[in-house]
Amino acid sequence: MIAVVVSRADYASEHIGEFLLSEAEWSSHEDETRPDAEGGGEYYRTDGFELREFDALHLDIENVAEAFSDPDVLVFASRHSGDTGALLTAHFTGNFGPAEYGGEDRTLAETCPNAHARLLRAFDEHAPEEYEVGMECTHHGPSEVGVPSMFVELGSDDEQWGDPEAARAVARAILDLRGVSPHRERQLVGFGGGHYVPRFERIVRETDWAVGHIASDWNLETLGLPEAHPDVIRQAFERSGAEYAVCEGDTTDLAAVIDDLGYRVVSETWVREVSGVSLALAEELESELSTVESGLRFGDRASDVSSNPDEWTFSLRTFPEEFLAAAAGVDRGAVFDVVAERTIAFETTEGGTLVCGRAAVREPADYDAIIDELVELLERKYAAVERREDEIVVREVSFDPEKARTFGVSEGPAFGKLSSGVAVTVDGRTIPPEEVQTERTHVFPVR
Structure with a gap:
């Protein structure tokens, strides 16, 4: 009353x-x-x-x-x-x-x-x-x-x-x-x-x-x-x-x-x-990973696990640093969303905006799904991305200023056109962008 x-x-x-x-x-x-x-x-x-x-x-x-x-x-x-x-x-x-x-x-x-x-x-x-x-x-x-x-x-x-x-x-x-x-x-x-x-x-x-x-x-x-x-x-x-x-x-x-x-x-x-997250689970994760104040963030799986203490078991995985950085270079916000959706908790830096370090996942399949989705993210930028069992192989094709100079192209607007994939004409000769590109291969371990 x-x-x-x-x-x-x-x-x-x-x-x-x-x-x-x-x-x-x-x-x-x-x-x-x-x-x-x-x-x-x-x-x-x-x-x-x-x-x-x-x-x-x-x-x-x-x-x-x-x-x-x-x-x-x-x-x-x-x-x-x-x-x-x-x-x-x-x-x-x-x-x-x-x-x-x-x-x-x-x-x-x-x-x-x-x-x-x-x-x-x-x-x-x-x-x-x-x-x-x-x-x-x-x-x-x-x-x-x-x-x-x-x-x-x-x-x-x-x-x-x-x-x-x-x-x-x-x-x-x-x-x-x-x-x-x-x-x-x-x-x-x-x-x-x-x-x-x-x-x-x-x-x-x-x-x-x-x-x-x-x-x-x-x-x-x-x-x-x-x-x-x-x-x-x-x-x-x-x-x-x-x-x-x-x-x-x-x-x-x-x-x-x-x-x-x-x-x-x-x-x-x-x-x-910790809103929506079991405080006991939050305490355990802060002990196993890092504190919220130092960048720990709780993923979408945390609420699911909190509602059923029998499912509190989790494993810790370390994100491959170079691979994560490459994905963040494409779209760091998308990386955050992918990781948040698939994890119980994960570490961040830069005020909680950049994923880094380790994460707690309910099962290995969640970690594999994160890697798969980040591979799709890399495909936005790179010419080819190949997922192998323990590594990601990325082929990058980019404008090479030195090659352009060998064709007589001077720095300036022509450089800009070639780097954006547009052919230019120099001294009556058309130079396609493919002629002044260099291919690089990056290998990112993911295990």
Whole structure:
């Protein structure tokens, strides 16, 4: 069940609450065990939801989950204030440093990363055209809620707080959370960057990872030296259900503390690469080959293997360097695509764009298929390409400037025509391009 907190001290919250009640069929109930100001009195229920109203601002209400009937997730329907124009946004709560706006010093609330990711999709679906959708770093109270929670906000000024279409959009997005789990298998925390968090929003939108607490640069400034407050760093992981962190900017000291606590700092590239890949398989491949940070990339076969641990067996093959370089000289992008399609993982260089080194394949036939397809690629450039059992033989025919000079051809436009296969006439004699070509043979071992 999802608990919804509406604050009478927040006009936008009341506005969202009105649309929540109008967008679904609710039953009215009475709670005489609590004061009306603290969620008692009249409250409302519908399938999967319970809504209660409070006099205080949300950020000043601690342990608010106690007012509800065993919720799984709690949502604070709230305004967003700032110079950000029309915006629908969401974030988690707590304080990495001193508590200036509710909550306790250096205390973080429990997050609901999976529900948050679902909310962003719902925002995308329901937001009026002129509204942006975003997410923010962790900030302000409460620090103790009692269940996984988040603020769901309508911003950013009076015009938007009173906008019925925007309030309806927020209400519908909240109702779309019906039945959602607060957590998923893959969750991480974020450190660094600005108050609004495009890097972490990309991760949520474009990978199978969700993101819990995010400490922006200003959050880290209020925290102070990371080594002096490892308990707060630990809270960020524990209350996000996370074992991994993505850090933005210079966070060397922080990374050392994270490592000491037993968690792992990874890059956005790593998060993207392992999306859809078993983490246990990814760890084994990084151990057997190289790390994602040093150029390891996962091929299409990785997702297939991940879905069936019984098929995790693989063999390592080393690509023939000269042959691979020749194929990349024809079309390096095509080489990447061929290798990615047939492998579980493969090594790269030049920022992950150039295939090199070794690869993990499910079976020898996959490696042979890669060689066959790269042979076809070489046929675009070379006069003849022969596949033998252990080697590739390539015959190259190219323009020979020295031969051209022996026919009296001077450097200039005539050279260009002959090199492109066009005959030229010199001193009344026609010189066909075949007369000024040289044939070379290259042999590339592939075993």
